[in-house]
Amino acid sequence: MSAVNERKTADAIIVGGGVHGASAAYCLAKSGVDVVLFEREYLSSGGSGRSAAGLRQHFGTEVNCRLAKYNLECFPTLEDELGGEHKLEFTQWGYLWIAYTDESKAQLEKNVALQQGLDIPSENLTPQEIKRRWPYIDVNRMIGGAFCARDGHINPHALTMAYGRAAQKLGARVRTYAPVERLLASGDRIKGVVAAGEEWSAPRVLLTAGPWSTPLAATVGVDLPVTPERHNLLVTEPIEPFECPMTLCLDDGAYFKQVPNGSFFFGRDDQDEPKVFESGNSAKFLEGVTKSVLQRIPSLKGVRVVHQWSGPYDVTPDHQAIIDWAPVEGLWINCGWSGHGLQFGPSGGRLAKEMFFGERTFADIRNFRLSRFAEGDLVIEPAFI
Amino acid sequence: MEFDDVVVCRCEEVTMKEILSWVDRGYRNLDELKRVLRVGMGQCQGRGCRDIIMRELARATGEPMDKINPGTIRPPVKPVKLGLCAWGREDASG
8 A cells, every 4th residue: 555645656667576577667767767566465476486497508499599598697606796685595506308209309409509600508418328317317309408517596586586676776666465457548549557456657557467568568558469378387495405406398398307405396288278367287297297307206106286276378479588678668678488488587687678778789679569469570590398 | 483583384395484484575365375385285285284374364454264265176085096096096007
């Protein structure tokens, strides 16, 4: 609830307190912009906090590789940069992609060639080499893999909250439990939002509300091809950490990794999951994901799952983000990350600031423009899980 | 033992002092505290600490206990071995 005499204006309003909103608030406040961020619940309560929180440079399109490289340059010193109040639990235990079919092996090799050309230290591995480095991984029927040792993990709640806290210390106003009900435009210009029943005005509004961006953009007539898709994860009791890398498989969309406290995360794509915002639970997820993953790491069979959870991806037709100015002047958008968005928080904040000031963006983000859908000019991200 | 030193969440070894320091910083329900402290995230999934933390939140906010959000309770509720989830028995070949 805001004070009666509070000034309900800002240079920029940010809609959504996930990692991209919080990072943008931080980067803008650091550049002296008077910014207010509205979040429906608490920071990280949407897709950000529900993600598997992997940090990787293994992508199959140049823009994602370049931005991912920048993210990984930021993470090692980010905890200190953001004030140290939140422990980010950043680790670099690597990302291991495994292939069981010629098609996915060829895709991994193509991705690795692209990454190596951009100075990302990825490598192709044979099943024998995988067995040698990680003897607990069962390589039966595996035909190849790709690995990047610099990739890793971060605590997604701590990351988002740390950005929010650092933004606040720089003067940003961060309003939690303050849902934005709609955006406000006058003619074809944005003029503010209605949040928690009150009108706020600003000449610029940044929409970083994940899958909720779609209904919000529609309130000013902007059509976003971003849809929610529910994805599940499970977490086990902690066991002695042995730095098991994030291990993923494009063939069945299953993945597993150990996190710093010793717990394991398991996740798996399921095309039958409902396309909804709500984070309910699917009983059949547990059976499907454990069947897949235990074939690859059978020694975990006696470890106990303590709970499962889910969250919504914000999926676009090409599995690429949308970062662009909308047809409504003053409204800019950063959403549609299709499941790999958390780790792009550092890039998202930097791009938001560069776009706000009309600067040249540090990477070419042409592939993220909104008009690509109407133009039919899509460059699909193949490293999508 | 001082009140502050009591280990409230035994699975994750979180003391009363740590919990109260985050409540003082404005964290006002169990889901938020879970996300910064991991309270209630261990093997017992909050069976040991949930009521104690809710009582402290009620005290801090002046709300009655039944108005305090108990946080999301997630399946499978009791820890289950991964092998049992996969095969309905402890071993694939068993």
